[in-house]
Amino acid sequence: MRGVWPSAALEFLRKLEENNDSDWFRANRQRYDHYLLAPARALAEQLSELGEPRYFRPYNDLRFRPGPPLKEHVAFALGYGGAGGYYVQLSLDGLIVAAGLWRPASDQLERFRAAIDEARTARAFEAAVAAAEAAGLSLADPALKRTPRGYRADHPRSERLRLKELTIRHHHRLGPWLHQPSCDAKITSELRCARPLVDRLHKHVGPSSRNGRPGGQQRASR
Secondary structure, eight states, X not given: OOSOOOHHHHHHHHHHHHSOSHHHHHHTHHHXXXXXXXXXXXXXXXXXXXXXXXXOOSBOOOSSSOSOSBOSEEEEXXXXXXXXXXXXXXXXXXXXXXXXXXXXXXXXXXXHHHHHHSHHHHHHHHHHHHHHHHTTOEEOOOOOSSOOTTSOTTOTTHHHHTOSOXXXXXXXXXOGGGGSTHHHHHHHHHHHHTHHHHHHHHHXXXXXXXXXXXXXXXXOBO
């Protein structure tokens, strides 16, 4: 099977939204595996050069946050090892294609800001962002209103220093293109164009060393 989600995948998500309970999901698990998970696995295999895939569990963890028992999307990550990677998610809200480091730890932000403060590494970061933006992805907006402590307010790269989410993404609207072979080409092109940014983060930011936390790592299962 090619990594293209059929129209039946969206129909399943609509039904899941109407019947979000564990019994219904168990009775319809084969449909989830066939229409949602199998295309995701096929797509991840095509992108194996970006890293090992991890497929997110369909069940929500309700121990600390009450809510529906099932996630109303299918998602997988590639290459996550604590210093950033790649992410694809399909839901009724659209298709998200993303890369980078989500919710970096404080020591990772410190190293990122030090790299941005240095002109040479900052140029490499900007070139990587430009490559991803040329493919249609957008860098996260700065989260801080002011330049962080230790950097002057009129720093020439203040906008980058104010980032707290080191990701780039494209939120696609759902449409007939999702069920066509061009869907594969679009997703793989965007993620491969984001690779220079992920490589920069691996080189200059790296995993977190605080409290054993792998920055950006999200709980997933194969």
